[in-house]
Amino acid sequence: MLFHKALRLLSPILLLLNESVHGKVIPPRDSYDGCRAIPGDYSWPSLADWNALNKTVGGRLIATIPIGALCHRTYSSQTGDIASYDKQKCQELRDSWFLPETHLASSSSPMAYAFSNNSCNPWLDPAVSCTIGRHVVYAINALGPSDIQQGVKFAKAHKIRLVIRNTGHDYLGRSTGAHALGVWTHNMKSMELTKYQSRDYSGPAVKIGAGVHGVDAYTFANSKGLVVVGGNCPSVGIAGGYTQGGGHGPLASKYGLGADQVLEWEVVTAGGQLLTANCNQNSDLFWALRGGGPGTFGVVVSMTVKAYPDSYASTAYFSVLDNGTNTDTIYKAIGSFLTLLPNIVDAGVYALWVVNPAGFFLMPAFAPTLRKGELDKILKPTLDAMDSLKLGYQYSSSENPTFLSAYKSLTSSWNVSDYSTGGRLIPRDVAKNNKDALVKAIRHIGSKTLFSAVSFNVKNGVSSPDENAVNPYFRSSLFNVFMGVPLNYTDYNGQTGENEITNDYLPALAALTPNGGAYPNEADVNQPDFQSVFYGTHYKKLLTIKNKYDPQGVFYAKAGVGSEAWKEQVDGRLCQIKSAAS
Known part of the structure; x- marks a missing residue:
């Protein structure tokens, strides 16, 4: 894209840090016991150290310039302010900001914008300086194991934070981190x-x-x-x-x-x-x-x-628009749909459905190895329920000769950059035995913001729930809830959407699923008791394995196994918590 090309012209691939800021010498600090180093610490890599790493990885060490820098007159790095504003390129960036491809080409840009700490907001006035914020400082464009090994070795030697990143398509901010060296695996395409x-x-x-x-x-x-x-x-x-x-x-x-x-x-x-x-x-x-x-x-x-x-696959969609007079009837239809969902997914169908202020949507039901007529028959009881409620809807279905052709016909997904997000797994027994309360919780969320759910039967994917480390709660789940509160870039408050999810929307579902679970890739980064909610009864075993292969905590991921032993400070420094680590 043009703005990426323009960004690369702002500086060489390797933007070398020096030990002064705006000509003022900063005295080095002692490294904090149990903390990762940040610029200014004695153990923070010197200019020569970064040069040596760059040489070791074949000149593929990339210094971070946030992609939003094109929308600001200055980018405040450790080498001083860099002129970067380009009105035309900034508009191009804004026009494509919510497309995943905008961030894929970057070694540092987190699609989940909140985890950049609002450091380089492309919608702010150009006079506002862009800063590195919570972006990684450098990233190695890894092409093989040797590059990764050099990154691990360097991070350990200098006691700095290490981050693993591929696409950056991550709702929990695990692919970025303040004062970190990133290992960017995006170009390992074999x-x-x-x-x-x-x-x-x-x-x-x-x-x-x-x-x-x-x-x-x-x-x-x-x-x-x-x-x-x-x-x-x-x-x-x-x-x-x-x-x-x-x-x-x-x-x-x-x-x-x-x-x-x-x-x-x-x-x-x-x-x-x-x-x-x-x-x-x-x-x-x-x-x-x-x-x-x-x-x-x-x-x-x-x-x-x-x-x-490979085989043929069929897809089906329906939409029910909320016209302001049929809202109660829509939620009655949702209740009927919940009753019928087990039969749908047990037939091998994967159903993605959405409830929001605009209405109720199936988008789509995806049925591998099923003909169109077979999928229509499976969904007919749902359509009959809506007919009996005299609820207007639109329905369509189709069949494709291969999985890939069916997949490419699907509606585009939302981009991570749009929302603060959270999620919860809903087991079959709640949909069966507590349906009315579940519908009430869905309405509480869907009447205000995005409520989406994917329904499946994954019980038979393994011989037993303990065959692998997936939370066993997944195996009895009927669907995964994924919700989002839109971000407001022109009046940004990173906590607003997160607080609504953590303190209002998710508790409405958690009350129905005590001792329940969440899919860790589509969950709330602030989830209390994430150890049991994300990993279930497997957490103790996972922590033992973590400590065996990574006793020094080189790898840290938000809400990941062992992350309770660490805390990010106000300045972004990652520090070990003594009580949790002991």
């Missing part, structure tokens, strides 16, 4: 079809590099007459947070979660080792990486996943 043989599986598999997007994996598999399990958004990195966090998607009701598909990992550990993790080697790490959360146990280089024969 894909290979293999024949995999193990005690648990024999058949076709695809080995996927850490930087491969979901749609790329789908396209590659399609070219071989196969399908692989991935997510809804085409730009989500399939081997990163998606699979490591569990991973639901259009094939979930047919084959299970993304984590259920993994046969093998290649991973760089905190000790700098390149390990193979599968059911025979490093099996504890293999277990943890399949659903135990991203950015926590190591840096994934590649994963090998099961592949299945």
Whole structure:
């Protein structure tokens, strides 16, 4: 994109820090005990250190200039203010800000804007200075294990924070961090079809590099007459947070979660080792990486996943618009839909539905290996319920010859940059035994903001809920709620949407699901008791594995396993909490 090209002209690829700001020498500080270093500390890398790292990784060390810098007259870095404002390029940036592709090309831009700490807001007056905020300071454009190993080694040697980033498509801010060195795996794009043989599986598999997007994996598999399990958004990195966090998607009701598909990992550990993790080697790490959360146990280089024969797939949509007089009837229809959902997902259908002030929408039901007529028959009881309520709606369905063609016909997903977000898993028994209260909670949220849900049956994706690290609560869940409160960039208060989600919307669902769970990739970063809510009964085992492979806490991710031992200070410094670490 033009604004990315313009941004690269602002400075060389490596923007070297020096030890002065605006000509004033800053005396170095002692590093705080148990804290990661920040600029000004004795252990913070010197100019020579950064130059040496850049040379070691083949000149692919990238200094961060936030992409919003084009909308500001100055960018305040440690080397001083840099003129950067370009009115035309700024408008181009604003026009494309909410597209994932805008952030994918950056080694530092978090799609979840709140985690930049509003440091370089493209909608503010150009006179307001852009700062680095919570962006990483540098990122290594990693092309292989050696680059990752050098990044881990450098971060440990200088006691600085390390962040793992692929696409930056992350709702919890795990792919950015203040005063950090980023390992950017986005350009590790290898894909290979293999024949995999193990005690648990024999058949076709695809080995996927850490930087491969979901749609790329789908396209590659399609070219071989196969399908692989991935997510809804085409730009989500399939081997990163998606699979490591569990991973639901259009094939979930047919084959299970993304984590259920993994046969093998290649991973760089905190000790700098390149390990193979599968059911025979490093099996504890293999277990943890399949659903135990991203950015926590190591840096994934590649994963090998099961592949299945391709087939036709059908999709269906309906929309019910709220005209101001039919609201009560809409929520009666939603109650009927909840009653019918188990039969829908048990037939292998994955259903994404939305409730918001505009109405009630199925967008879509996705049915792999089912004909259009079969999907219509499965959804007919829902349509009959709306007919009996005399509720007007629009319905359409279609059939495609391959999974990929059906997937490409889907409605575009929302971008992370639009919302503060949160989520909750809703089990089958709540929809069955406490339906009216559930509808009331849905109305409480959906009448004010975005309430979306994806419905699935992933119970049969594993032989038992303990086969991998995914929260066992997932296996009895009927749908995952994902809600969003829109951000206001011109009057930004990063806490407003988060507070509404944490203190109002999510408690309405939590009251119905005591001792419940949430999908850690689409959850509230401020979730109380995240250990049990995100990881369930697996947390204790996960923490033991974390401490085995990363005893020094090199890898930190918000609400990740072991993160309770750390706290971010007001200045962004990451510090160990003595009581939690002991």
